[in-house]
Amino acid sequence: MRAYAAYLLHRFGQFLLVVFIGMNIAFVVTHATPIDPVEQSIAAATAFGSTSPEAIAMMRQSLRELYGVQGGLWPQYASFWKRVLVLDFGPSLSAFPTPVSALIWRALPWTVGLLIVSTTITWVLGNLLGGLAGYLRDNRSLRVTGLVLMGFHPIPYYIVALLLLIVFGHLWPVLPITGGAQMNMARGWSPEFVLSVLQHSVLPVLSLVLVGLGGWFMGMRSLVSNIVSEDYVVYAELGGVARGRILRSYVMRNALVPQVTGLAMSLGGIFNGAIITEQVFGYPGIGALLISAVHAGDYSLVLGLTTVSIVAVSVAVLAIDMLYPLLDPRVKVA
Amino acid sequence: MWTVVRDLLRHNRGFAWGVFLLGFVLLIAALSFVSPYNPLDSYVVPPDMPPGWPHLLGTTSRGQDVFWMLSFAIRNTLAFGLLVALISRLLSLTIGLVAGYAGGWVDRVLMSINDTFIVIPLFPILVLFYFVMRDNMSWVALAGVVACLGWAYDARLIRSVAMSLRTREFTETSIFSGMSMSRILVEEHLPYVMPIVFSTTMNNINWSIGLEVTLSVLGFTDINTPTIGSMIYWANQHTAMVAGVWWWIAFPVALVIMTFIGLFLLAVSMNEFIDPRSRFGRGPT
Amino acid sequence: MTAVVQVSKLRAYYQTNQFGVQRDVRAVDDVSLQVQSNEIYGLAGESSCGKSTLIKTIAGAIRPPLAVQGGSVVFNFGGRELDLYASGPEAAAAIRWKHLSYVMQGSMGVLNPVRRVRHSFVDFAFRHIAKPMPQFMDIVTAHLARVHLGAEVLQAYPHELSGGMRQRVAIALATVCKPDLIIADEPTTALDVIVQKGVLGMIREVQRELKSSLILVTHDMAVHANLCDRLGVMYAGRLIEEGATRDIFSRPRHPYTAHLIASLPRIGHTATIKALDGAPPNLADPPAGCRFHPRCPLAMDVCKQQAPAFVEAAPGHRVACFAVNPVGVM
Numbered sequence: 001m002r003a004y005a006a007y008l009l010h011r012f013g014q015f016l017l018v019v020f021i022g023m024n025i026a027f028v029v030t031h032a033t034p035i036d037p038v039e040q041s042i043a044a045a046t047a048f049g050s051t052s053p054e055a056i057a058m059m060r061q062s063l064r065e066l067y068g069v070q071g072g073l074w075p076q077y078a079s080f081w082k083r084v085l086v087l088d089f090g091p092s093l094s095a096f097p098t099p100v101s102a103l104i105w106r107a108l109p110w111t112v113g114l115l116i117v118s119t120t121i122t123w124v125l126g127n128l129l130g131g132l133a134g135y136l137r138d139n140r141s142l143r144v145t146g147l148v149l150m151g152f153h154p155i156p157y158y159i160v161a162l163l164l165l166i167v168f169g170h171l172w173p174v175l176p177i178t179g180g181a182q183m184n185m186a187r188g189w190s191p192e193f194v195l196s197v198l199q200h201s202v203l204p205v206l207s208l209v210l211v212g213l214g215g216w217f218m219g220m221r222s223l224v225s226n227i228v229s230e231d232y233v234v235y236a237e238l239g240g241v242a243r244g245r246i247l248r249s250y251v252m253r254n255a256l257v258p259q260v261t262g263l264a265m266s267l268g269g270i271f272n273g274a275i276i277t278e279q280v281f282g283y284p285g286i287g288a289l290l291i292s293a294v295h296a297g298d299y300s301l302v303l304g305l306t307t308v309s310i311v312a313v314s315v316a317v318l319a320i321d322m323l324y325p326l327l328d329p330r331v332k333v334a
Numbered sequence: 335m336w337t338v339v340r341d342l343l344r345h346n347r348g349f350a351w352g353v354f355l356l357g358f359v360l361l362i363a364a365l366s367f368v369s370p371y372n373p374l375d376s377y378v379v380p381p382d383m384p385p386g387w388p389h390l391l392g393t394t395s396r397g398q399d400v401f402w403m404l405s406f407a408i409r410n411t412l413a414f415g416l417l418v419a420l421i422s423r424l425l426s427l428t429i430g431l432v433a434g435y436a437g438g439w440v441d442r443v444l445m446s447i448n449d450t451f452i453v454i455p456l457f458p459i460l461v462l463f464y465f466v467m468r469d470n471m472s473w474v475a476l477a478g479v480v481a482c483l484g485w486a487y488d489a490r491l492i493r494s495v496a497m498s499l500r501t502r503e504f505t506e507t508s509i510f511s512g513m514s515m516s517r518i519l520v521e522e523h524l525p526y527v528m529p530i531v532f533s534t535t536m537n538n539i540n541w542s543i544g545l546e547v548t549l550s551v552l553g554f555t556d557i558n559t560p561t562i563g564s565m566i567y568w569a570n571q572h573t574a575m576v577a578g579v580w581w582w583i584a585f586p587v588a589l590v591i592m593t594f595i596g597l598f599l600l601a602v603s604m605n606e607f608i609d610p611r612s613r614f615g616r617g618p619t
Numbered sequence: 620m621t622a623v624v625q626v627s628k629l630r631a632y633y634q635t636n637q638f639g640v641q642r643d644v645r646a647v648d649d650v651s652l653q654v655q656s657n658e659i660y661g662l663a664g665e666s667s668c669g670k671s672t673l674i675k676t677i678a679g680a681i682r683p684p685l686a687v688q689g690g691s692v693v694f695n696f697g698g699r700e701l702d703l704y705a706s707g708p709e710a711a712a713a714i715r716w717k718h719l720s721y722v723m724q725g726s727m728g729v730l731n732p733v734r735r736v737r738h739s740f741v742d743f744a745f746r747h748i749a750k751p752m753p754q755f756m757d758i759v760t761a762h763l764a765r766v767h768l769g770a771e772v773l774q775a776y777p778h779e780l781s782g783g784m785r786q787r788v789a790i791a792l793a794t795v796c797k798p799d800l801i802i803a804d805e806p807t808t809a810l811d812v813i814v815q816k817g818v819l820g821m822i823r824e825v826q827r828e829l830k831s832s833l834i835l836v837t838h839d840m841a842v843h844a845n846l847c848d849r850l851g852v853m854y855a856g857r858l859i860e861e862g863a864t865r866d867i868f869s870r871p872r873h874p875y876t877a878h879l880i881a882s883l884p885r886i887g888h889t890a891t892i893k894a895l896d897g898a899p900p901n902l903a904d905p906p907a908g909c910r911f912h913p914r915c916p917l918a919m920d921v922c923k924q925q926a927p928a929f930v931e932a933a934p935g936h937r938v939a940c941f942a943v944n945p946v947g948v949m
Contacts, residue, residue: 018450025454029463154598155591156544158551162566162587170575218602229682231728238680238723239743240715249742253733265452265487272457276548290458291552294465302465306458313455328733329776 004325011321015314022310026303027080031073042093043297055097062090063299089304094296100304104286108308110180111285114201115274118208119263125209126216127259131252133217134224146217153214157273161207161280168203176200178282204281208273219262223255230254257328264320267313342607349603355596359589363412366405371398373406373560382579392581394565395572400585406560408589411543414477414561418542419535421481426489427531433489434496445493451486459483460545464554476555480542488534495530499523529608536601540594547590562590621695622653623800623832624677629690631676644903646672648856649690651929654832656799661847661864662836663879665899669856670836671724674802677834678721679703679711694719696799717747720793722803729789730777736788737773740795747796759795765828766791766821783814787821794825801826802834807842819846840883844868849935852876855900855910858929862936872938874915909941917942 042059083089089100129149133142152160169177181187181196227233228251236246275287282288286305293301325331342349371378377397385392391400433444463479464471499522543562549555550563557564569575569582628651633644646669654660662670672685677692692703696718701710723729730739740759741752748755760770766787777785786806793801806822807815823846826833835847843850843864851861852873860873871877882892897914900906906913912922921941929939938944 014446014449017446018453021447021450022454022459025459026462029459030466150598150602151595154540154594156547156594158544158548159587159591162583166575166583231723232731234680234682235721235723235729236731236742238678238715238721240712241742245742249734249738250731254731257733265449268453268455271455275457276552279552290461294461294552294554297465299465302462306462309455309458314453317453330732330778 003331007325007331008322011318014321015318018314018317019311022314023081023084023307026306026310027077030299030303031076058091058097059093063093084307087304087307089300089307092293092298092301094293094298094301100300103289103301104304104308107284107286107289108312110283111274111278111287112312114204114208114278114283114285115270117201118205118212118274119267119270121205122209122212123216123259123263126213127220127252127256129213130217130220131224131247131255134221134255135228135247135251137225146221149214149217151214152210153212153218155211157207157211158276158280160211161204161277164203164207164210165280175202177203180284200283204274204277204283207277207281208270211273212270215266216259216262220255220259223258224251227251227255253327260320260324260327264317264324267316267320271309271313338607342603346603346607348599348606352596352599352603355592356600359408359412359593359596362405362589363409366402366409369402369405371402373398373403374558382577385581391585392579394568394582395574395577395579396568400581403560403565404585404589407562407565407586408593410473410559411546411562411590412539412593414473414546415539415543417474417477418481418484419538421478422485422488422538422542423531423535425481425485426492426534429485430489430492431496431527434493435500437497437500441493445490448486448489451483452490454483456483456545457548460549461554464549469556471556473556473559476549477542480545484538484541488538491530491534492527495527496523499526529604533601533604533608536597536604540597540601543590543593562586621656623656623658623695624654624834625693625695626650626652626677627691627693629673629676629692630688631672631681631685632688633672633684634686635684642903645856645905646685646902647676648905650853650856650858651690652851652858652861654800654834656832657830658849659826659833659835659847661843661850662834662853663838663840663843663850664853665838667899667902668853669902670853671804673853674804674834674836677703678719678802680721694800716743716798717796718799720796720798720801722789722793722801722806724805724808727782727785727809730785732777734776735773736775736777736780739792740773743792744795759791762795763788763791765825782810783817786810786814786818790818790821790825794829794831797829798831800832800834802836804836806835806837807839808837822846840879852879855905856902857910857926857939858937859911859939860937861929862933866933866936872932872936872943873940874917874942875911909939 042056042063087101091097092100092103095103126149129142129145133139133146136142165177168175176182176199180200181193182200185193185196187193233246233250236250241250274285275290277283278285278287279291286308290302290305290309293305343353344350366373375398379389379393379397379399381393381395381397383389383393385400389399389401391404393399394403429444429448433441433448460479460483463476467475546555546561547563547566550557550561551566551570553567555561555563557567565586566583569579569586572579572582574580574582628649629647630645630649631647633646635642635644648669650673652660662673664670675681675685676687679692681687687704691705694701694703694714696714701714703711730736737756737759741755744759745752745755748758750758756773759773763770763772768784768787768791772780772784772788780788790806793803803822807818810818819842822833822835825831835842837843847864849862850864850867851858852867852875853859854875860867860871860876867876868880871880878895882894884892895914900910900913906923908924909915909918909922909927912918915922917940919941925941927939927941927944929937930944932938932943
């Protein structure tokens, strides 16, 4: 028990380090520019509409604080962190005066839902297929599946999303290609709404799954084909243990251990993929929000989303780290 | 070393296909040097013409020949990927080798930092970077930033190779026989490190090209430079798909997919080659 | 006494095809032997002489690139015969652990690292000992006591046990179903001398109690001298001498065996031991005729052309050497 507590402490420390370094990078990026970010943001944000002078003054003030361009470097740093820690990024410039946190809060569930569903499907299915492919080396359909999956894997998320958009948008329009749910439908837990949500999520999920499967498949397959010659598997075969049991309890259980670590490491990349996929399919998550925020010059929103992204991914990694010792009893602190 | 390459070409189909695909892509990129059109010009040929003669892959809505634009686009995209890969090699080799060889607290500190960069979602940070720099961002600067964010995964792989080399018997034998550390590094260890550097470089180029395409498609880079991503960006701006000018998108996408798969095959076949267990695990075929 | 296992003309090669080059490593090349019931049979020989491959083949632990090229392995357990390579996998699975068990080389990794020890016992032995789980656990606990281990071992993970404890768990696991034949591959290599002594004593105790047969493979001649009733010596994939342990040690007939015995350090023996010239042959390309002829002090012309037959030179004592048995057939 003591070892587990020490391990947890260590991983929590790593979590704090990630958030700290991430936010510092954000700070450095925004303060290393040669241009005046405040004026540029205001110029971009007010370019298309007519905004009242009081509104502009409010924007300028909150931006100044966020950017921290008043005062010397250390006060800037302090006010930056003050805002970040309470997740108060002020009002959004493009959707003035809606606070940034409200916009993020509205979009976050869509992204979280998309990520949880697609990551779960990808990881479980990819590992299952890869494990079978590694154990049953002569199976033809597994080999063909493997080739197809590996064909999709190196292609970036954007291109696969685009291909799906073309196929289902122009060639065979059976699935909706934009939005999170039907536009004019009332939100809530009614069956029609839920069905509409499911329908609209098929393409984004499919896009993420197609790209991701290949990676898990390849990793699991090579892990399993190495594990199969490990002493404890050979011994179990010599002991006449049933094949199904060997596959589950000896091969898969051991192979999944590094795959869980791999999952934690790839969450950042999966998140990146989700952002771009949301953009292609007009899915109302924080990815699409981020991109439109950039186009609109809404610095507060962009910074807020960056912060939330870093924190969310780090929390997910921490959660996986905490579950890891349950799978592998050998884990040590370092 | 050339016998290794020749053997791989002859017996490893993945490697052979990878070389073929990549060779084709490089050929197209090389043709850009003899292009009759300047890629920055527009409306030099009749727009929206489908593939045929003399415009083999058709023309864009901006009056550019798709084939010759594509040759510049793939050249620039590849150059970007290569630049990122080179810069990040420096970082990942340095950090990976130092962490692997030094061990102890140096290793722990470096790996904590390394893991941080693996976890942090890079895309929002790149977006933030673009947001702040806007039109002042040059390709080299972007390559530098991407490289500084993308070294972590490869550094870890290189570190594990270095760690296993450090503790292998032949290293200790060399040290006992009085070989200097630099000679050991170059003569004994480099042959083990090179294959993994090669395969991680291929993967890194794939990854950075993917980033370039994604960023350019969103308009987050200098879209006047012809790259694969910017071609797709302009095609989207002119609603090419809806207007029926499918060749403007299809051919860049096809060529970049070839690039990805080619590089990927090279990386995977090199990995298979490195891992001796995968070689002997297969029976007589 | 009936033979518990009969190996006839067994050939097993490793076949690899690397970059177009096909290579056959002839690790087991025409081996015939018998093990009687309630007998400890030792297999001796230096590294890479094929003895590990031989017992893997006898146990049926064949995996590509290793493949059986010819010959047979026939078991006889309590009157029922089983030709291992002529029967299907279900027949082989039926005898596993109940009649035929295996102690692996280096028990460091034979137990599933992510499961507690008791799961291994359940996986291997539960279906053979047809009793409900609580009784089964009692049987296992009692059996562990035989190898001087407490019941708390069952709750532990493998990495929480010491090397010696794991080796004893492996022995307990291999003997819990009271099999007719136990195959032990270098059970004491990589253990320190004191633990070795304990483990060997344990093996002998268990064998005496269960009256199982035991095939013991090790390159350590002292272990053979201590434990084995009969001894077979392998060289380059072939059996070259076989007989009662006492006979082999006191009067080795094959020049290789003679050298092996002579090289054992003896108390009071101070003269320098002369090493054999050369090295064991490459089994992918072994020498023609008798495989020992390049290094043999008694080599004759016929040795280079024909392989000597493995025949009796004295009752119960077989040798493959033209110097001992001038009549050779191959």
